[in-house]
Amino acid sequence: MERRTFLWQAALGLGALSLGRVQAAAAWKPTRAAQARWAELLDYARWAPSPHNIQPWKLRVVSDTEAELYYDPARLLPYTDPTSAFTIIGLGIFIESLRVAAAPLGLGLDVRPAEALRLDYAATAPTWFARLRLRPGADPAPDRELLKERRTARRAYDGRPVAAAVQQEMATLATAYGHQLSLSSDPALIDFVLDLNCQTLFADLDDAGTRRELSTWIRTTDEQAAHLADGLWSRCMGFPGWLMHNFFFHSERFRAGWKRAVLGRAYRHSMRGTATVAWLQGPFATPADWLRAGALLQRLWLDLSRHGVYLHPFGSVVTNPAAHQQFLTRAGAGPAAPPLWLLMRLGYGPVPPRSFRLTVNDLLMPS
Ligand SMILES: Cc1cc2nc3c(=O)[nH]c(=O)nc-3n(C[C@H](O)[C@H](O)[C@H](O)COP(=O)(O)O)c2cc1C
Incomplete structure (x- = not known):
């Protein structure tokens, strides 16, 4: 071979x-x-x-x-x-x-x-x-x-930390893939992560290129979400569609500090009841690493679903270099630590809305 x-x-x-x-x-x-x-x-x-x-x-x-x-x-x-x-x-x-x-x-x-x-x-x-x-x-x-059954849960959780046995099982699974899953139920760290995610989201959306690309993936009415069967549906994001639309297409209306503060508080409040945050570190240099990271993430996500635990990734904190470094410093990760590639909150709560998907026929190419 x-x-x-x-x-x-x-x-x-x-x-x-x-x-x-x-x-x-x-x-x-x-x-x-x-x-x-x-x-x-x-x-x-x-x-x-x-x-x-x-x-x-x-x-x-x-x-x-x-x-x-x-x-x-x-x-x-x-x-x-x-x-x-x-x-x-x-x-x-x-x-x-x-x-x-x-x-x-x-x-x-x-x-x-x-x-x-x-x-x-x-x-x-x-x-x-x-x-x-x-x-x-x-x-x-x-x-x-x-x-x-698996889905992303972006709304409030019920305040219970993820059960210790589940935490242990997830950490063991990550180790089997050569990665390290760290979990914390420290309220101070959780507050730090939720605040950092909120600030980073606003900072990212101040960038016109990010806003332009993301705006092609937001779905702000039920009809649009069902018709296109992809993207970020406002109901899954937990935001009114009109607000999401305005935020992306009329961002100038949200420059005032007080509006940011109100919106930030609402966003932060939408994540109340979070009692566990987790992050994944491991090989992340090559496409083969990324594929394997994906396999691990799906295994973790499915197993968490089996235990009734929901997950909400915080991608911006990982991809924004300043936020990434702030998190690593706060988490006490030294320079020799393996790369951080996912940060998330985990918890229990009501069943989130299910986002749409393309059909099997949409995905099959002519043979
Ligand atoms: C690699 C990866 C990164 C993601 N990052 C975020 C994120 O930063 N914020 C978020 O709300 N959802 C994030 N998601 C969740 C997706 O938006 C979600 O999976 C997609 O909208 C489909 O919804 P579902 O998981 O409920 O089926 C991420 C998913 C993946 C696979």
Whole structure:
């Protein structure tokens, strides 16, 4: 096996994949049974979380055991995710979701990603990202129904810290992936994190480029959210649609300090009852690292869902260099600590609204 391919598979913990067989299979039009099998898996995996709910994935069925994963260049974040790390985390989550969906069928998933894994922001058509192959023998996986139950919870929690046994289980899972999950229920640290997230969000949105890119992903009416079936729906964000619209499209109306203060207090109040924050550190230098981080994040998220625990990522604190450093200093992480790639709050609360998703047909490419 070619060394580079082997390294990819070793990095991802994946088995071998014969390229020759894929190409031979590609010459055949997939049968109706092949389409149906992948459609079944896709119907679960389409619920995978992605930054801003961009859902960049597409699938081309090759045969009942093989498919090609593409990304849609119209669904990327070139300005706010310049390295494509967070979008590739999303693709890693999607691949992991297919794996979880395949497990009850007694099937495991082998993956061979593209060699140049950075996303091509200049592409104008769906671009090939990885070959996927189903093989007999399921990979260990949680109940696939969790894929449909999992969701981001951005509203108030009920004040209970995450149970110690769950914290321990999550930390052990992260360690198995070579990452470190730290959790804290220290009220002072929680206040610090919630305040920092709030300030960072405002600071990021003062940047015209960030506002421009994000504004294409906000959905401020129920009709728009249901019709486009993607993006950040105001109901999921816990904000009135008119306020979100004005904030993005008339940001000049929100420059006054007192308006910021009122809005900040409302945003901060929406997160009351938070009693646990957590952060992930680990290898985060290469596309293979980002894919593996995505697999871990989805595993953690599904397991938390199984325990009735909700999660709310705080992406801005990680991607904003000043906030990132402020958090590391406060958390006492030394210069030798592994990279921080996710900060989040965790907790219990009411079932959040479910964000929309593209349909299976939207995601299937012609074979
Ligand atoms: C890598 C990654 C980063 C995310 N960062 C944030 C974030 O900073 N703030 C936030 O509210 N949601 C964040 N999310 C959650 C997504 O917006 C959410 O998954 C998507 O809108 C779909 O909604 P769902 O998780 O409820 O299905 C992130 C998700 C992923 C995968």
